[in-house]
Amino acid sequence: MKQNPSIYLSKSDHEALSLLLRAIKHPQGxxxxxxxxxxxxxxxGDSQVPTDSVGLNSSVHLEDLDLNEVETYELTMPSRANPDFNRVSxxxxxxxxxxxxRAGEDFMWRTPGGLRRLRVVSVTRESKSSKVHGPYSLTQ
Structure with a gap:
């Protein structure tokens, strides 16, 4: 597993996340x-981000490398997070x-039960044409 590989963000995701962080007075955790x-x-640029790179509103298929289970999640802004629909803030x-x-990369995720080793099996990014609300907002 690579430690801290380069990550790619779209300009719109970077702007939305920067705005979110500016709204948090004293970031912790x-x-x-x-x-x-x-x-x-x-x-x-939004059209230059690799299509297999996880960004906001991406659907991600993850394989737990220890349990050989595959789970699917959608990465969202905090207000859209919903564990019943596997939407992760x-x-x-x-x-x-x-x-x-990116798809094919492994990473580790610390949980209360211990360290999980995960692999991104595939990523489906939201297409620019499917955005209904325009740019991201804190309430999206």
């Missing part, structure tokens, strides 16, 4: 980790861990 992640990201530990990871 996962908000601080998110700030670190976006500071090291390579920011590209960008401010959740898993959300921060997923940001910018």
């Amino acid at each position: 996962t908000a601080l980790k998110l700030k670190e992640e976006i500071s090291r990201a390579i920011v590209l 960008i401010l959740a530990p898993l959300g921060v861990a997923l940001l910018g990871v």
Whole structure:
């Protein structure tokens, strides 16, 4: 497993996440980790981001490398997060861990039960044409 591989963010995702972090007066925990992640990201035009790179509103198929189970999640802004629909907030530990990871890459995620080793099997990014609300907002 690579430690801190380069991550790619679209300009619109970078702007939305920067806005979210500016709204948090004193970032701690996962908000601080998110700030670190976006500071090291390579920011590209929306159409230049690799299609297999996890961004906001991406659907991600993850394989647990120890349990051989595959789960699917959608990475969302906090207000859209919903565990019943496998929507993970960008401010959740898993959300921060997923940001910018590409299909085929492995990463580790610390849970209360211990460290999980995960692999991104595939990523489906939201297409520009499917956005109904325009740019991201804190309430999206």
